[in-house]
Amino acid sequence: MANPELNAEVLLNLGFVDVGRWELSGDFIAYEFDGEDADANQILFDASNALYAFVRGERVLYIGKTARSIRKRYVGYCRPGKRQATNLRCHHNIKTAIAEGLEIRIFAFAPITHLQYADFEINLAAGLEDSLIRAFDPPWNGREKGQPISEEAEREEAEEVERQGANSANDVVSKPAASGTTLASFSIVLGPTYYNKGFLNPGVEASRSLGNDGDPIRIVFSDGSQTVVSKINRTANRTGAVRVVGGNQRIAEWFQKHFREGDTVQCRVMDPHTIALVVP
Template sequence: MDATVIELARTYIGSGQFHFQVSQQGSQLVVQVQLNTDSLYAVGFRHAATWIVAGQFLAYEFNEQAEKELRPLFEVSNALYAFCRNESVLYIGKTTQSLRRRLAGYCRPAQTQATNLRCHTKIKEMLANSEKISILVFTPINQLQYAGFDINLAAGLEDSLIRQFLPPWNGTRQGRAITESAEIEIAEEQMPPEAEGTRQPDIGRFEVQLGITYYNQGIINPGKAASSLLGEHDETLVVRFNDGNPSITTRIDRRANRTGAVRFVGSNHLIADWFQRNFHIGDLVPVRILGSNEVEFIKPNGGEHEKIASR
């Protein structure tokens, strides 16, 4: 086959989000898909941080351009993450804890933590050779349902991504890359709870009155004053709960209201579910603003409800 034809094929099919290896076997043109970081970006992953050495241990630095939006994402559970060198995907994992707590295991692994030790050692080896190892994260906002049941998108994607990418740092079974959960390492994921008194300070507060629509649909309009403390239109917002309910992600929408005030869009049925488990229609829900891209919903101690007097 003419070499020009092969080169044109390389140029054409290599111009998208996937890389391809084009070769000739006899009279056949053979095309092999090479999945890389662009493939993860197409799914919805974001470059969040970079690994660095911190004495005998590891630490990570956030992407400076988007740190204020990315840092709160590390409090989200049910997320995917990947370790990458340039365009190569070296490891893909999922956490049911927050990303912050999960990545801490790679920073200072215990001797019994096989996955943490394996990745920790490999990361340090590459950093010693002046190579850059990036951390990509995927924290889906849009929640899927099947027959009325929520689907964990991160969990659903993990098996498929590992099967397709075959990351070299993932554990193996019969020569195939497998998920971290398949390695039965639940014990190494556990970390001691944060000490009392480490509650994150807030920069502002607002309250949500649970009318019928808010209660049933989980719609949140924090008002103009609170909106001035929140991020830009279409940025990700992390919603935390003080009762231990897993954090979720939503989106800041400044176009839904004529005044330009914020509305939370995305994961609303999960917010509604939390309202319905902890409050009644007419209750007042306090909300702490922890940063421009992070808020915390408060369930009063002892489950006491705060009623708003009828006006």
């Protein structure tokens, strides 16, 4: 049985972010980002290995984890396949609650940390999932032998395969703002530290087009490599210029795949929370 003291506030204190709510969209459901930080918070949906929760008032109804990204995971909730038990259950519960005039909030947890054991990065979301589900005992998580169950990455993958060939969820799922415009451009020379550590400093001019200190930021790659969700730091440089902090090892690996030490990388600020790195 869940501890009555474990409520939505506990998740927020752990670092979950209240990003939006579920809404009806015809016969299906869709999610809507809201609040003053909506533009920044939606970046969390692009982070891999993230946790999320569905909340009504102070009660935590569901806790899930995705190995890919919340944005991709929610395709199944919006338009579940006929054999997708988890998706169907949550889809039904959300629609029923909304029809009863209840608001179902969405919390996201995509910690941008440097936690490591030896040379290996620690996946904080994966480490928390089971213990949070056991403690909160969310009623929408389903049961196995009387105990709440978590979503397995293998189950997610199997469910999403069924969706291939189905109607695109782009019309019902919110997605990042797409724009062909470039707010600012900058380049970085891959000295030894940048090349090996994945540092990314846009400089003073380009930083004027970027978000606030502490905001999440997505790093996208012109070759289609998986997006890196990082964080804006404006305190590391005395000028207040942005430093991208978090996920730097993955950025370094991309540098090393496409460039040699000493090469110059062209970069574009697409919006206040998106930087694109370009392969020549």
